[in-house]
Amino acid sequence: MTTSEAGSQTEFLSVHDCWKYLRNASVGRLAVVLGGGPEIFPVNYLPEDGTVTFRTGPGTKLAAVLEGGTVALEADGLNSYGTIAWSVVLKGHPEVVAVNGDDLQPADPSPWEEGVRDRLIRITPTEISGRRFVISPATNWWPPRDTAFRPE
Numbered sequence: 200m201t202t203s204e205a206g207s208q209t210e211f212l213s214v215h216d217c218w219k220y221l222r223n224a225s226v227g228r229l230a231v232v233l234g235g236g237p238e239i240f241p242v243n244y245l246p247e248d249g250t251v252t253f254r255t256g257p258g259t260k261l262a263a264v265l266e267g268g269t270v271a272l273e274a275d276g277l278n279s280y281g282t283i284a285w286s287v288v289l290k291g292h293p294e295v296v297a298v299n300g301d302d303l304q305p306a307d308p309s310p311w312e313e314g315v316r317d318r319l320i321r322i323t324p325t326e327i328s329g330r331r332f333v334i335s336p337a338t339n340w341w342p343p344r345d346t347a348f349r350p351e
Contacts, residue, residue: 217289224276252320291326
């Protein structure tokens with residue numbers, strides 16, 4: 200792990216630490232490019248054997264995978280005290296490894312939503328990077344614009 204520019208409290212994570220953080224989370228954002236524009240989707244994933252897998256069904260994510268381009272998966276989180284944050288970005292090549300529900304195993308990530316999620320996708324990374332940093336005091340953050348909104 201190395202520290203960024205002078206005075207910064209950001210640490211760049213080693214590959215080993217990146218995998219450690221990915222194994223301690225299960226939700227990330229998948230970024231794909233399809234039709235010339237970027238798309239980002241929340242996915243629940245499973246890291247194993249130096250790859251990451253997730254389920255999907257017909258739609259944009261599957262179309263992007265079948266197109267053969269590179270994708271990115273980003274996951275982040277906080278320590279239990281909410282004082283240190285981390286973020287890991289994995290870039291790589293996705294491939295379909297299971298084609299229908301019969302091929303999926305109980306250990307494969309379960310989908311959040313109802314509907315057909317009969318494809319298991321594996322991302323083999325070509326690049327992985329991450330950082331960890333101390334969260335600045337909340338008095339330095341921008342306050343939310345709509346303080347009345349509370350997610351259900």
